[in-house]
Amino acid sequence: MNITIVGLGNIGGSFAMSLKENAAEHDVYAIDVDSNALRNAEQDGIIIKGYTEPEEILPKTDLIIFAVYPLIMKSLVEKYGPYLKDDAVLTDVTGVKRSIIGQIEPILPEHADFIFGHPMAGRENRGLKYASGEVFKGANYLFTLTDRNKESNVRMLSSLVERMGFKNISAVSPEFHDDVIGFTSQLTHVIALSLINSDDVERRTKQYTGDSYRDLTRITNINENLWPELFIMNKDYLLDHIDRFKSQMDLLKDAIEAEDIDTMQEMMVEARRRYHDLHDLELPESNE
Amino acid sequence: MNITIVGLGNIGGSFAMSLKENAAEHDVYAIDVDSNALRNAEQDGIIIKGYTEPEEILPKTDLIIFAVYPLIMKSLVEKYGPYLKDDAVLTDVTGVKRSIIGQIEPILPEHADFIFGHPMAGRENRGLKYASGEVFKGANYLFTLTDRNKESNVRMLSSLVERMGFKNISAVSPEFHDDVIGFTSQLTHVIALSLINSDDVERRTKQYTGDSYRDLTRITNINENLWPELFIMNKDYLLDHIDRFKSQMDLLKDAIEAEDIDTMQEMMVEARRRYHDLHDLELPESNE
Structure with missing residues (x-):
């Protein structure tokens, strides 16, 4: 499938590296405001192509991974809505959940399946240059499911992050x-x-x-x-x-x-x- | 010189191992109540010989390293006093200093030079079986000097712990x-x-x-x-x-x-x- 990572910083970059290493059959793209980071990632071969705007790549994207600051999530989802593929799966990496889910759910297109997630991996240093797929090995992953999530998509995403090296992949309530x-x-x-x-x-x-x-x-x-x-x-x-x-x-x-x-x-x-x-x-x- | 380690637990055992590895010209002995630990240490070659009583080994000992609980330090120094060699150097590994120095100084024989020290090295697990000279590598060492300490002895001890791998060897007041x-x-x-x-x-x-x-x-x-x-x-x-x-x-x-x-x-x-x-x-x- 086509995977687009939104935000190619430490976590987004680590996702790209880990996907390349552990799930190489997928095609990985990225969206970022920083075109230098995109070019570097292309040259390093951790993404196929980078974009500063969503129009071209999102309609072809099966899985979108938001690795951005929580405060800009809502405006991005609003902006991206019109370009989403039917049956697109979205996920995030935000460290708190009730607030984000409350902001995103109401503005989500009917057909999109946003499976909120939290990879509990170290991120001591910022930026793409410190990214590494290694930080995910053995780390815990928490999904906070909503009524709208499709079981088959949850299984797909769980199995993907398991291949990336996460263990203890749990689904819990946003409150918990x-x-x-x-x-x-x-x-x-x-x-x-x-x-x-x-x-x-x-x-x-x-x-x-x-x-x-x-x-x-x-x-x-x-x-x-x-x-x-x-x-x-x-x-x-x-x-x-x-x-x-x-x-x-x-x-x-x-x-x-x-x-x-x-x-x-x-x-x-x-x-x-x-x-x-x-x-x-x-x-x-x-x-x- | 002859070095006797009193208390062959994690810290005492680590001293013995590190001395063997880094200062092999010295002869290392130990005193402990646990004769099994002493036999094990002899068999592993990290001490030459172990004793459960001080009478035989102390009169031949140039440097005594106390690696025991602070509460028993005073009674040990009282007990050992009569057997100390003239010009014997003593040191300890206790994590607090004012109280220990206050207890020990008044009962110390005139000729003995007790240089109070604190190796700041990890000791997560107890007992000889978890001992290792490696924990000292790069760790800090604090000496708290008193008016009675001879400069040549302080230099000797500092140089010994430096060879064991400690860095940042400082002399500070007991209060500091x-x-x-x-x-x-x-x-x-x-x-x-x-x-x-x-x-x-x-x-x-x-x-x-x-x-x-x-x-x-x-x-x-x-x-x-x-x-x-x-x-x-x-x-x-x-x-x-x-x-x-x-x-x-x-x-x-x-x-x-x-x-x-x-x-x-x-x-x-x-x-x-x-x-x-x-x-x-x-x-x-x-x-x-």
Whole structure:
């Protein structure tokens, strides 16, 4: 089939590379405002041809993958509507879902099937030059299905991303998605930002860090044009997770203040249990 | 020289392995209550001989490395005092310094030179079987010198750990050490524990995590027999860092609540600047 990637940045470029490597029978095109990025991608052979406008390629496109900022999704879908092929399948990569689905569903042509998705893969650096199909290997993928999605299209898309190396491909409700992403992704970014910004820069901390500080601040190389938007679109769940986290931290803080070793040990034992569950490890029987 | 490692767990074992690999001209011995661990280490050739008591080996030992829980340091130094060689050098690996130095200095024999140190290397798993000299490569090392330390001994020890692969070997005051470690190590562990324990286990979060959640919770596989002690010994600095972190998080939380994009962007730009500084990276000129 013909696949058109809209937005050839880090994620869009990674899709193109991964498709070329893992599903080479498909013809991959791209639409982007940046004609240099398109030319580079053509020269690298990761797309067949790039376009700055949709008119020519969209009527031939079976699957459109939107890899763009959430704020411009709605206007793009409105603009692209007239050019969509009958039975075209559309998908996205947006990190929050309720808001996007609420914006897009009402303006979607009757015959188009938009299957909203979220590839949970790293994207520390921006732009096509940091794109790589490798980041998808072993990453999780969440689809948030709507009543309008056709089962055969969902199966097609699931099987495509599975071939690209994703595992744990799940379909969940938009509400559940935003709740769990508010916790695993947005809260962690709020924490990392708060940690690095609470450093006393006079101290020249760099010389005195261990792995833990580098681990907890790795995700602070963040795109400030994207994340405030994501935080705001999910603010109810995110604020709730921040409060739950702060409550847990206050319990531990109180235990430290009171020198309450038993409570601290209980929290650490529980944390280790959860750590082992998260990594599918068996808990050692004895302790030490 | 003869080096005796006291406590052949993960850190002590890693010292033995690294010494064998990088400073093989020294003869390495060990003291541990666990005679099985000693036999294993002898068979693996990472120590020459292991002892469960100090009488025989200490009088021949030039450098003693204590790799034991901080709570038992004082009683060990008291017990070992009579057996120390004249001009023996002692060092430790304890993660907090003011309290340990305060306990040890008054009971130290006149002729012994205790150079307190802190190798800032990962130790996710406990016990000799997870020991490895590799964890020291590129890690930071902090010495907290006292008035009693002889410069020639400090030079000897610094050069030894440098050969073991440590970099950024610094000498700082015990107060500065505890302040900065309270931030880079203890606060990060408090955060990671609070994060993983604030997860709703009913949600089966595991299927929905990206790298960020795994990064921020990696250090939760924590030794509950060690860390409460470390937190309590450094509670003044640690509580202060927790408060500073919470203030930063509240600023970001308020900005999310108010949908204040400008403030969020400023925080993210500042965080990225700090990230690039931490990793010695150049900030990209344009943004995107």
